[in-house]
Amino acid sequence: MTDMTPLLAVDGGGTSCRFALIWEGQRLEHEGPGANLTSDFDGAVAALWEGLEALSAKAGVRLDVLAEVPTYLGLAGMIKPELGSRLADAIPLARLRVQEDRPAAVVGALGLRRGVVAGLGTGSFVARQSAGGMAFVGGHGLVLGDDASGAWMGRSLLRQSLRASEGMCDATELTREVIDTFGGASEIILYAQAARPVDFARLAPMVVAAAEAEDAVAVALLQDGAAYIERALLVLGWRAGEAFCLLGGVANAYAGYLGVEIQASLVEPEGRALDGALVLAERFAAEVTA
Amino acid sequence: MTDMTPLLAVDGGGTSCRFALIWEGQRLEHEGPGANLTSDFDGAVAALWEGLEALSAKAGVRLDVLAEVPTYLGLAGMIKPELGSRLADAIPLARLRVQEDRPAAVVGALGLRRGVVAGLGTGSFVARQSAGGMAFVGGHGLVLGDDASGAWMGRSLLRQSLRASEGMCDATELTREVIDTFGGASEIILYAQAARPVDFARLAPMVVAAAEAEDAVAVALLQDGAAYIERALLVLGWRAGEAFCLLGGVANAYAGYLGVEIQASLVEPEGRALDGALVLAERFAAEVTA
CATH class of the missing domain: 3.30.420.40 (ATPase, nucleotide binding domain)
Structure with a gap:
């Protein structure tokens, strides 16, 4: 499904957020607290920061390097485009696509x-x-x-x-x-x-x-x-x-x-929503690097 | 409907509380803020105190005298007997029947x-x-x-x-x-x-x-x-x-x-819920003085 290209994907639900990082051909995962952009925007930002720092430590890569990796976020409560823009300003990720949490679940299940x-x-x-x-x-x-x-x-x-x-x-x-x-x-x-x-x-x-x-x-x-x-x-x-x-x-x-x-x-x-988020991250990476 | 017997009645809803006092053959009324015993017990107690003091001033009768008048309270949120007992401890009325707000509406409408x-x-x-x-x-x-x-x-x-x-x-x-x-x-x-x-x-x-x-x-x-x-x-x-x-x-x-x-x-x-509350106050008075 994924080659050696670095990718970052998040399946963010109200109960927990699951992170996956493809880095040097390895898949690293992390699970942290939940996030909902509509009911608790600041909590969602905090949960994403926490997850990025955990992945940074796990992969042994600096946060400013991680920030350049093409990233797909599927987040609960992402019901308006404005929320995605606000989020992009609040986290360090440079190449980012934010969607609601359902597409990742669909792609995870159906491929x-x-x-x-x-x-x-x-x-x-x-x-x-x-x-x-x-x-x-x-x-x-x-x-x-x-x-x-x-x-x-x-x-x-x-x-x-x-x-x-x-x-x-x-x-x-x-x-x-x-x-x-x-x-x-x-x-x-x-x-x-x-x-x-x-x-x-x-x-x-x-x-x-x-x-x-x-x-x-x-x-x-x-x-x-x-x-x-x-x-x-x-x-x-x-x-x-x-x-x-x-x-x-x-x-x-x-x-x-x-x-x-x-x-x-x-x-x-076929798989979990996090697998779907990685597929969507790969698709996003192909678009931004094409 | 009512003779010269002093009576006090309250139709207490979430939006407003309506008070009626029969005193020396006169009917005095007062309307104050709403009350709900379940969602805001302290607010309900405050609304009742405010209404009793307003009636006391209107009728020119001391609060401790008013407190002896047989009283019927029909109150929104009165869903458990315990709430009635707690309320009786928090307001000065000595002869009190507390019910939910629906019986007064029924008696007001149907007599x-x-x-x-x-x-x-x-x-x-x-x-x-x-x-x-x-x-x-x-x-x-x-x-x-x-x-x-x-x-x-x-x-x-x-x-x-x-x-x-x-x-x-x-x-x-x-x-x-x-x-x-x-x-x-x-x-x-x-x-x-x-x-x-x-x-x-x-x-x-x-x-x-x-x-x-x-x-x-x-x-x-x-x-x-x-x-x-x-x-x-x-x-x-x-x-x-x-x-x-x-x-x-x-x-x-x-x-x-x-x-x-x-x-x-x-x-x-036939009438409003406050009229029904007065009928129920009269019925209560007949029971406690019988």
């Missing part, structure tokens, strides 16, 4: 193949890679979207449990378990007021386990999530036979709920 | 009649008053509920506009207007991350106006909201002919979307 990736972790997105480039659906954060994600699963579970407790839908073993575990409806309301997406996502395994036991509320949630994924595939122009990758912590829960043609196209991801 | 009230302001609830007392559905706050409310309407509008912008549903004049007004999808995502329910509710009039012009997304939203209200009526055991009151800033938007039997049962509210 150069045409196909669709559904990323279903704490948040969610669906992306298609084709000859024309990449197209995306979803994401948007939990308040307005992130359908089918782990956070969406957990929040939906609490919502349905409250609805069941007041007779707005049928109660099941799962909804009764939720009410009992929290200690009543008012405790659930309090929890939800302060919960971050990651707090909701912690409840997702309850849904997955209950669906395996055929709990009606859990099964309906996974059916809703799968319908969202299928709709996104349709909108993105996915065609039967084209590779389809499921990524992320709750991805496997949906496999059995998708249409047979989609299931038949399921492939394992 | 002593049997019937259903749908409260559709920034948040939402549906309640039925019958010989057996009151039963409630909904509320729960915007994260998990408040279906059909103004905040729900505004948030749903942003969600559908994002979905339309990526082809997940049909775009309409309204969804294009929203994308243009905000200046793109990423600006909507940023807005939603920080928005409080009241910020979403500010967008509700766009939905109501567009529905009047038969915009498909707006009409579908009001149909969803109306279906929720109808389901709540069913769950609460409402029967055709029983009074049905719509309260709150977005209430009127739904009238035309409800079933004909429900529309035929629509009645104007």
Whole structure:
């Protein structure tokens, strides 16, 4: 995938940032704290400085030399071009491409193949890679979207449990378990007021386990999530036979709920997002040195 | 409704607290800042002290005398009995009943009649008053509920506009207007991350106006909201002919979307929540002096 050309790549997510440096034919890696350009710009800058210094030490190369290496950053919260310009002013890298974190995940999973990736972790997105480039659906954060994600699963579970407790839908073993575990409806309301997406996502395994036991509320949630994924595939122009990758912590829960043609196209991801970031760094290097 | 017995009543909402004092046959009122026992306990205590001192001055009666008057407090955020006990320790009132804010709204609207009230302001609830007392559905706050409310309407509008912008549903004049007004999808995502329910509710009039012009997304939203209200009526055991009151800033938007039997049962509210709080204060006074 990469020759002797020096390259630097970062897969920066909200939970951790992964760095890879190709230097004198060696691949060096580092993992540091998370970064999100929108919710904590200064924290993201600090995380990148920390990672660059760690790589500099690991490779035994001065930071001002490292700064000349063509670099690709895939960063969570990179939702506006202005953020990329601000970032470029705050870190020493001279040859830099900044994008959101999804393209690296897509290229990591599919390599150069045409196909669709559904990323279903704490948040969610669906992306298609084709000859024309990449197209995306979803994401948007939990308040307005992130359908089918782990956070969406957990929040939906609490919502349905409250609805069941007041007779707005049928109660099941799962909804009764939720009410009992929290200690009543008012405790659930309090929890939800302060919960971050990651707090909701912690409840997702309850849904997955209950669906395996055929709990009606859990099964309906996974059916809703799968319908969202299928709709996104349709909108993105996915065609039967084209590779389809499921990524992320709750991805496997949906496999059995998708249409047979989609299931038949399921492939394992080729690599991680960091591998994809390195491919994109190589592509960027070819552009800037061409 | 009230005789010469001194009574004190408070209708305490998140935006403002309304106080009424019956003293020597006169009704005195005061309106002060909002209170929510769950999200800001100390602020609620301060708002109540301020109101009691204002009434004390208005009525020309010392605070320690006022403190003996039977008092009914209907307060937003009163979701656990412990909060009522903590509050009783923090204010000087000797004869006090503390409840959430919905019963006063129901009694204010229906008086002593049997019937259903749908409260559709920034948040939402549906309640039925019958010989057996009151039963409630909904509320729960915007994260998990408040279906059909103004905040729900505004948030749903942003969600559908994002979905339309990526082809997940049909775009309409309204969804294009929203994308243009905000200046793109990423600006909507940023807005939603920080928005409080009241910020979403500010967008509700766009939905109501567009529905009047038969915009498909707006009409579908009001149909969803109306279906929720109808389901709540069913769950609460409402029967055709029983009074049905719509309260709150977005209430009127739904009238035309409800079933004909429900529309035929629509009645104007008898009074305000503060009137209901006074009725409940009178009932409390009769209990403690019996």
